[in-house]
Amino acid sequence: MDIIANTLSSTGASPAMTHSLLEIPDFTPQTHAVVINIGTLAPEWLPCMKCAAGIANELAKPWVLDPAAVGASCFRLNACLELLALRPTVIRGNGSEIIALNTGSIGSTKGADSLHESSDAIEAAKSLAKSSGSIVAISGSIDYVTDGHRVVGAHNGVQMMQKITASGCAVSALIAAFIAIDPAHAFEATVSAFAVYGLAGEIAMGLAKGPASLRMHLIDSLHSLDEDTVINGVKITSFS
Numbered sequence: 035m036d037i038i039a040n041t042l043s044s045t046g047a048s049p050a051m052t053h054s055l056l057e058i059p060d061f062t063p064q065t066h067a068v069v070i071n072i073g074t075l076a077p078e079w080l081p082c083m084k085c086a087a088g089i090a091n092e093l094a095k096p097w098v099l100d101p102a103a104v105g106a107s108c109f110r111l112n113a114c115l116e117l118l119a120l121r122p123t124v125i126r127g128n129g130s131e132i133i134a135l136n137t138g139s140i141g142s143t144k145g146a147d148s149l150h151e152s153s154d155a156i157e158a159a160k161s162l163a164k165s166s167g168s169i170v171a172i173s174g175s176i177d178y179v180t181d182g183h184r185v186v187g188a189h190n191g192v193q194m195m196q197k198i199t200a201s202g203c204a205v206s207a208l209i210a211a212f213i214a215i216d217p218a219h220a221f222e223a224t225v226s227a228f229a230v231y232g233l234a235g236e237i238a239m240g241l242a243k244g245p246a247s248l249r250m251h252l253i254d255s256l257h258s259l260d261e262d263t264v265i266n267g268v269k270i271t272s273f274s
């Protein structure tokens with residue numbers, strides 16, 4: 035929650051974290067986008083998540099599903115399948131998470147970390163996008179975004195970002211913030227969020243001594259990015 039909220043604040047968005055069923059009906063209408071992240075899922079949280087997704091859908095607000103560690107337990111997998119039925123705008127996971135969600139089976143993961151390269155999950159992502167109607171975003175050395183037909187890659191980022199716990203969760207939230215700015219172009223916003231986040235990571239890596247200082251400099255560099263740096267620094271290619 036810390037890195038997610040600070041990633042959003044430093045970029046200019048305004049985060050609000052909540053998981054109480056008592057307040058989700060009040061909170062959700064105030065948002066421009068919702069992120070549902072199962073990172074620390076407990077049984078009593080699932081109805082809250084479904085409530086938030088349902089309200090977001092009723093109000094035509096975009097929402098992003100982060101299926102953190104979905105391949106690690108049946109509980110997580112079944113929860114994600116219920117959330118998938120509510121049709122997230124975007125699903126963002128690492129390679130193993132996207133493969134687990136597409137096959138509907140657990141086991142092929144290293145807990146919250148990926149056993150797969152992002153490229154290993156492209157076909158699974160296309161299939162998941164077609165079956166769910168969601169945009170599917172795979173993080174990794176290259177971040178891929180697909181709607182089941184188009185595949186676009188963002189090449190920014192540094193390997194050490196994997197060593198910051200919840201850096202993936204943070205980019206899921208950044209995707210939601212970018213979509214909030216331009217909901218009619220959710221696909222492009224997703225690619226842009228990946229590229230901008232990776233670019234901030236590259237700049238931060240120039241100042242960092244390891245994962246802890248990378249985390250700090252990543253938040254600082256998100257805050258100080260300007261338009262010229264972004265336009266000159268993002269590396270985006272189309273694969274189809």
Ligand SMILES: Nc1ncnc2c1ncn2[C@@H]1O[C@H](COP(=O)(O)OP(=O)(O)O)[C@@H](O)[C@H]1O
Binds near residue numbers: 127128129173201
């Ligand atoms: N090998 C890599 N090279 C460059 N960037 C990476 C690499 N692996 C992950 N990243 C970046 O780290 C962030 C978190 O991705 P990832 O580690 O795949 O997520 P998760 O934490 O959900 O497993 C993303 O922005 C991604 O682009």
Ligand SMILES: Cc1ncsc1CCOP(=O)(O)O
Binds near residue numbers: 074103146199200202
């Ligand atoms: C450590 C941990 N345990 C369950 S979820 C999680 C963090 C997942 O965050 P990310 O996938 O962004 O590293």
Ligand SMILES: [Mg+2]
Binds near residue numbers: 196
């Ligand atoms: Mg991680």
